[in-house]
Amino acid sequence: MRRILEVDGEEIPVWLASTRQGHVLHMGGREIPCALEDGAGKGAYILELSGTRIPMRIAVDESATFIHFDGRTYEIARTDPADTLDRTASSASRDQLVAPMPGVVVSVSVAPGDAVKEGAPMLLIESMKLETTVTAPRDGIVAEVPFATGESFGGKDVLLRLEPQEETD
Amino acid sequence: MTISKLLVANRGEIAARVLRTARVKGIRTAVLRHSSEQEGPAHLIADEVVTIEGPTPVAAYLDIPQIVEVAQRIGADAVHPGYGFLSENAGFVAALEQAGVTFVGPTSEVIDLMGDKIRARAFVEERGFPVAPSAIEDDDPATFVERSRAVGYPLLIKPSAGGGGKGMRVVREDGALESEIETARREGERYFGDGRLFVERYIERPRHIEVQVMGDGQGNVVHFWERECSIQRRFQKIIEETPSPALTPEQRDEICETAAGIARAVNYRGAGTVEFIYAQDGAFYFLEMNTRLQVEHPVTEMVTGFDLVAEQLRIAAGEGLSATQIEIPQSGHSIELRICAEDATEDFRPAVGDILLLDEPRGEGVRVDSGILDGGKVTTDFDPMLSKLIVHGRDRAQAIARGRRAAQDYVILGVTTNLGYLDAILAHPKFRSGDVSTGFLADEADTLNQERDPAATTDILAAATVLSDARLVIALENVPEIYRLMGSWRN
Numbered sequence: 001m002r003r004i005l006e007v008d009g010e011e012i013p014v015w016l017a018s019t020r021q022g023h024v025l026h027m028g029g030r031e032i033p034c035a036l037e038d039g040a041g042k043g044a045y046i047l048e049l050s051g052t053r054i055p056m057r058i059a060v061d062e063s064a065t066f067i068h069f070d071g072r073t074y075e076i077a078r079t080d081p082a083d084t085l086d087r088t089a090s091s092a093s094r095d096q097l098v099a100p101m102p103g104v105v106v107s108v109s110v111a112p113g114d115a116v117k118e119g120a121p122m123l124l125i126e127s128m129k130l131e132t133t134v135t136a137p138r139d140g141i142v143a144e145v146p147f148a149t150g151e152s153f154g155g156k157d158v159l160l161r162l163e164p165q166e167e168t169d
Numbered sequence: 170m171t172i173s174k175l176l177v178a179n180r181g182e183i184a185a186r187v188l189r190t191a192r193v194k195g196i197r198t199a200v201l202r203h204s205s206e207q208e209g210p211a212h213l214i215a216d217e218v219v220t221i222e223g224p225t226p227v228a229a230y231l232d233i234p235q236i237v238e239v240a241q242r243i244g245a246d247a248v249h250p251g252y253g254f255l256s257e258n259a260g261f262v263a264a265l266e267q268a269g270v271t272f273v274g275p276t277s278e279v280i281d282l283m284g285d286k287i288r289a290r291a292f293v294e295e296r297g298f299p300v301a302p303s304a305i306e307d308d309d310p311a312t313f314v315e316r317s318r319a320v321g322y323p324l325l326i327k328p329s330a331g332g333g334g335k336g337m338r339v340v341r342e343d344g345a346l347e348s349e350i351e352t353a354r355r356e357g358e359r360y361f362g363d364g365r366l367f368v369e370r371y372i373e374r375p376r377h378i379e380v381q382v383m384g385d386g387q388g389n390v391v392h393f394w395e396r397e398c399s400i401q402r403r404f405q406k407i408i409e410e411t412p413s414p415a416l417t418p419e420q421r422d423e424i425c426e427t428a429a430g431i432a433r434a435v436n437y438r439g440a441g442t443v444e445f446i447y448a449q450d451g452a453f454y455f456l457e458m459n460t461r462l463q464v465e466h467p468v469t470e471m472v473t474g475f476d477l478v479a480e481q482l483r484i485a486a487g488e489g490l491s492a493t494q495i496e497i498p499q500s501g502h503s504i505e506l507r508i509c510a511e512d513a514t515e516d517f518r519p520a521v522g523d524i525l526l527l528d529e530p531r532g533e534g535v536r537v538d539s540g541i542l543d544g545g546k547v548t549t550d551f552d553p554m555l556s557k558l559i560v561h562g563r564d565r566a567q568a569i570a571r572g573r574r575a576a577q578d579y580v581i582l583g584v585t586t587n588l589g590y591l592d593a594i595l596a597h598p599k600f601r602s603g604d605v606s607t608g609f610l611a612d613e614a615d616t617l618n619q620e621r622d623p624a625a626t627t628d629i630l631a632a633a634t635v636l637s638d639a640r641l642v643i644a645l646e647n648v649p650e651i652y653r654l655m656g657s658w659r660n
Contacts, residue, residue: 059525071577
């Protein structure tokens with residue numbers, strides 16, 4: 001599960017994985033085991049990171065996370081690369097998924113003719129060293145998957161097309 | 170008279186602060202609220218909240234007929250104006266007087282006099298108090314050069330019609346005076362179509378020092394010592410303290426007595442502040458008098474132990490001052506930080522947002538006068554000041570340490586504030602040594618806006634951000650095993 005974070009104007013792609021030992025943050029080629037425990041008080045948490053425990057206060061809104069720790073307050077903007085895809089899809093048509101930026105198809109899990117449910121994973125792509133699962137924006141039938149595993153695509157390329165939805169009255 | 174019901178014609182932190190004292194004194198209270206305004210701390214304290222209307226919230230708080238009508242309708246026998254809005258409006262004072270409602274403050278004549286900067290300066294100068302030496306060409310053009318020379322060096326030549334620093338010239342030696350006057354005249358004609366000039370003493374690296382005064386309107390005036398307010402951005406104070414680290418005991422007595430003398434000269438009633446510009450050589454000059462309670466009055470309360478609002482209410486009720494001069498101590502050191510919703514790294518641009526989490530600092534010598542509630546909304550309808558953090562210590566070093574600790578403990582999440590910037594000012598070596606002037610924030614802008622140490626905190630911020638992202642963590646748990654593994658292999 002990926003996010004693009006913006007800290008002090010710098011964009012940082014990150015990826016969170018879960019293992020049997022807990023969560024692992026993947027960032028800049030490093031793997032950082034981490035855990036977040038509830039603390040006492042509203043928005044109070046204890047972050048466990050590389051063996052140290054850091055008390056902090058956290059508040060989350062739609063697109064930013066506010067963190068107060070060690071006497072300072074930070075604002076981190078969050079983007080879900082999948083949201084960017086969804087938005088592109090819905091603004092044009094709910095029938096096609098358009099790549100927000102160039103990348104490579106890592107795996108394809110659907111074929112033309114497949115029926116998919118909203119939210120079902122269809123493609124795994126990689127852009128900017130970040131993997132993103134392309135999920136179905138609605139229930140439907142897959143019409144076309146233009147790129148195969150391992151193929152590169154450009155920004156704004158159509159990654160997948162669904163059969164047009166029948167007009168409902 | 171006695172005040173049995175007080176209307177506070179203000180909002181935010183100052184309304185809450187005035188209401189608290191009124192309640193302690195057993196006075197029934199009411200406060201205003203614009204129809205579009207969110208609930209604030211003042212609305213939780215007042216016995217009564219009266220909704221006012223207006224095209225904008227600010228316009229409603231400036232609507233004299235409406236507010237006077239409210240005071241009469243609810244049976245308030247006195248109105249406290251706070252600061253800003255109608256606090257220095259002689260027309261408001263006159264309208265209340267007509268309606269038979271007591272204004273907690275000075276007479277409309279004194280407000281008028283001190284509100285006119287030129288008349289006020291002339292009044293103060295005529296009575297022998299120090300004003301910065303100056304010469305106005307129009308007074309007698311034939312003698313302008315001689316009168317300018319008498320102002321002394323360095324001096325500043327300004328076009329009479331000027332503004333924004335255009336055509337201003339600093340002259341440091343007599344030999345250059347006449348040619349600089351001619352140059353300034355040509356520039357004035359070019360920029361403003363008006364070559365008339367004005368000369369005043371140029372004060373390098375000035376400090377802003379002011380004195381709290383209180384009068385009973387019967388000729389008795391006391392001072393509550395000075396406040397230093399040199400830490401300003403965009404000509405607005407953001408840190409104030411008392412005592413001023415610049416003054417010797419002799420200078421302190423002199424500047425405080427001067428302020429009390431000016432207040433006595435107008436037979437001052439209520440709380441007021443006499444502002445001075447203080448030169449590095451120890452000279453000080455009258456700047457203006459504010460005829461109201463100041464934003465920064467709490468630092469004075471912390472070192473004197475007096476509740477200035479209680480004094481105001483006493484005076485308004487005709488009970489006079491509660492203390493004589495020798496009974497007013499100046500004990501320890503106090504600093505106020507103005508917490509503003511603004512981005513100090515973006516030229517103090519005001520910030521808006523929802524207050525998602527609010528946790529105020531506590532502890533020995535810590536006071537918070539706040540205008541916000543947890544869950545509230547910060548809009549651009551009003552001034553960006555959210556609250557004031559006031560600390561007291563036995564000396565300046567302890568006050569700074571407590572101020573830093575409290576600023577660091579102050580949690581406001583959801584809207585950008587200047588808390589980190591204020592902390593950086595308190596940590597600055599020049600601030601710590603008291604070596605400041607009104608140009609401090611501009612001169613030290615680079616050191617004050619240093620970014621955090623990225624390597625040390627990026628891991629922490631990134632981990633906390635993703636782990637607190639509920640959507641992400643839940644989605645991660647629901648991801649089919651194969652994708653989870655694929656992700657792991659690829660990283």
